[in-house]
Amino acid sequence: MNLPPALAPGVTDPRTQTCSTAELGPLRLDCGVVMDRVTVAWRTYGSLNADKSNAVLVCHALTGDQYLADPHPVTGKPGWWHTLVGPGNLFDTERYFFICANVLGGCMGTTGPMEINPETGKPWGLSFPVITIGDMVNAQALLLDHLGIEQLFCVVGGSMGGMQVLEWAASHPRRVFAALPIATSYRHSAQNIAFHEVGRQAIMADPDWMGGDYLLHGTSPHRGLSVARMAAHITYLSEVALHRKFGRKLQNRTNVTYGFDADFQIESYLRHQGSTFVERFDANSYLYITRAMDYFDLAAENGGKLANAFKGTQTRFCLISFTSDWLFPTQESRAIVHALNAVAANVSFVEVESDKGHDAFLLDEPEFHRTLQGFLDGAAEQRGLG
Amino acid sequence: MNPSQLRFDLRMIADMVAPKTRVLDVGCGEGELLKFLRETKKVDGRGIELSMSGVSGAVRQGLSVIQGDADTDLKDYPAQAFDYVILSQTLQATRNPREVLEQMLRIGRHAIVSLPNFGHWRVRLSLLAHGRMPVTSSLGFAWYDTPNIHLCTIDDFADLTEAIGAKIEKGIAIDSSGRTRAFTPPDWKANLFGENGLFLLGNK
Known part of the structure; x- marks a missing residue:
């Protein structure tokens, strides 16, 4: 993508024409930098109920974006999880309110290295501060504050999205009723x-x-x-x-x-x-x-013991891995399960048989989808969502 | 859920569980016992199951179940995390039954164990009269493809509970026609006529 550094006045940015944006902040980054304002670009599907208890935050992977279910404004291709989202669908838009925000550091409208640094009037480029998964999550937390949502019914995501789910559950435990980290890890491996x-x-x-x-x-x-x-x-x-x-x-x-x-x-x-x-x-x-993924290590952030990240958690977890995923192999999910067991958390875990590799979480895998559905239904019942 | 819909042996296990307790069912299948306990006794249940289809079936019913097994997945739970840890018809298939039993009593205040009795008269007769490894209704495998690698008799099991310092709070022998009899080991009748043994264990 090579958009002009500064869009001419009056020209609408194609990347954010079909989504919402807001200037939020301040955001204190893990590297120590404080960003006074950050732009967050997000897309929602379904509607928020009266007591704001049906919000589901979907966290996208490395090269994903906020266009979860509708066509990508640049490529015109269907949204990356469009098969799951819709009325009566697994991600039922008649029941839940889905929020998907472009991550901090991204390039689809949320503040990142290709946006203009207000102090210099030039694109940030490499002067953009190095960000972490925690920073991405904190930017999303600002968005929830902006939307007036205190607690999410569920946070779900695969791969880097799953890292955000884990970070959400660890650093904002009271804001997460249910967590669905898929095909992910609590720390990026040397191979990755x-x-x-x-x-x-x-x-x-x-x-x-x-x-x-x-x-x-x-x-x-x-x-x-x-x-x-x-x-x-x-x-x-x-x-x-x-x-x-x-x-x-x-x-x-x-x-x-x-x-x-x-x-x-x-x-x-x-x-x-x-x-x-x-x-x-x-x-x-x-x-x-x-880089943000490389830096992610939820165990190291908690004194070297992953279980510490989840001490006292009331969140219901469901972890899913895939047999042929060698990028985020099952043993990584299993380590998270063991840490959650160590704090007697409420956790489910399935290793789905699939030969489709890491990408299985984006593809049609009936057993995976049945598990997602079952967990969401069970959690919704507990949360009192009809 | 009606009690009569639950498999006979699971119903007997369910009878041993007090209401409103925390239960871990090891080898829970699709979670029928956990579901029954949740609905009839308001139990806070968790499960461990080896097969993907079992786990996903259980998760679909809103149960919290992880894919894993008794040999590897008990050690991470904190001590006394549960009121009951249940292991039904599985101890004989674990790699290290002693350690599994010790872990169950570490993480649970009670353990509930059911197992096929290798001292049952049909088993003894098969070996004595025919000189063959027994294949019976509760031990339905040929020697070369059986998952049951650590078979024992009811008395053997009682010895193991003694060795690890556990207390048998209840012993029930179930004969081949489903009749039950409470006993306190050693009990030669239970060891001879019980096709299955069911035990409620506690820490001494």
Whole structure:
């Protein structure tokens, strides 16, 4: 994505035309910086009930955004969880009020490195402070204050969204009635930090990155960002799923070409994933958000003992992992379950059999959806939501 | 939920549980006992179950159940977290029954254990008369594919409770036609005619 640094007056920002925005703050970041005002861009589905008890906060993953269920304003593609959301659907908009906000550091309207720093009149670029999952959650908490919602019925999210769910439950326990962290971990593993570093280095190695100032120079590090996305995309799949979908099949040809064209379908697929991603995502946002995930370690934040993060919690938890997810393997969810057991928390946990890898949480997995539904129904009954 | 809808052995376990207590059901399947206890005794129940279908079936009923097993998932709970920890027809399939039983009595004030009795006369007869590993209604597997790796008799189990310093508060022998008899071990009749044993244990 390469929007002009400052939109001309009177021109509506396409990224936020179909959602809400508000200036909130101040926000004290973990790095020590205090941001006086931050913009949060969010989208809601359904309506808030009279006693404001039916709000569900959906936390998006690394490259997700607030467009949960309606078309993405830049790409026109359906929302990332659109199959779940709707009247009478699993995420029933007649029953619950769904809120999905673009994360702090993101590039879809919430304050992030591509927005204008009010002090300089220029895009933040690398002068944007380094943010954490905790900062993202605190920005969302400001949004809840703004909306007048004291307690969320549920916080749900997969992958980095799941990290936010855990952070919500740990640092704002009284504001979370039920928590649904999916395909996630309480801390980013060495392997995952390693993959992120490959992605960041790919971006920074692109000469068009210009030390982070590409918006000022009118360039775009799309090659670096595209490589970052290609490498990351592999980690979201599984060997079995790749083999089933592509195998060694050739792309529109009957023989290999003895060259470096995309001979194989998998190469063509990854190149396509990379090139479509750069249309909608900002390279510096990718650096900042991956860093926030790397820094996440809920155990370290609590004296090295994960259970301390949840001491005395009254929140009902349901954790879900997938058998073929090697990015956030089941053992990570199990460690969270054990920590929750140690404080005698109310917790459910299912490892869903799927060969679709980490991305399974975004795909049609009937057993996963049945579990989501069952947990939400049970929690709604406890909360007195008819 | 009507008591008659609940499986016979689960109903007997349910009878041992006092109302409004905290219960952990280890190997809870789809949670039928937990659901029954919640509805009839207002019990705050949790479950552990090995199979995905069992867990998701239980979660669908609004129960709090985690996927796991008795050997690995008991050690994390704090001491005395529950009033009852239930293990039905599973102890003989655990890798380390002694440790499992010790953990149950650490995290619970009581343990409720039911198990197939390897001292039952049919089992003895099968070995004595035919020289074959017994396959009976409560032990329905051939030796090479049985999950039951740590079988014991009612008396053996009573010895184990003694060894770990537990107290048998109630012992019930259930014969092959479902008749029940309360007993205090050692009890040769229970050990010979009980096809299954059911125990309520407490800490000494």
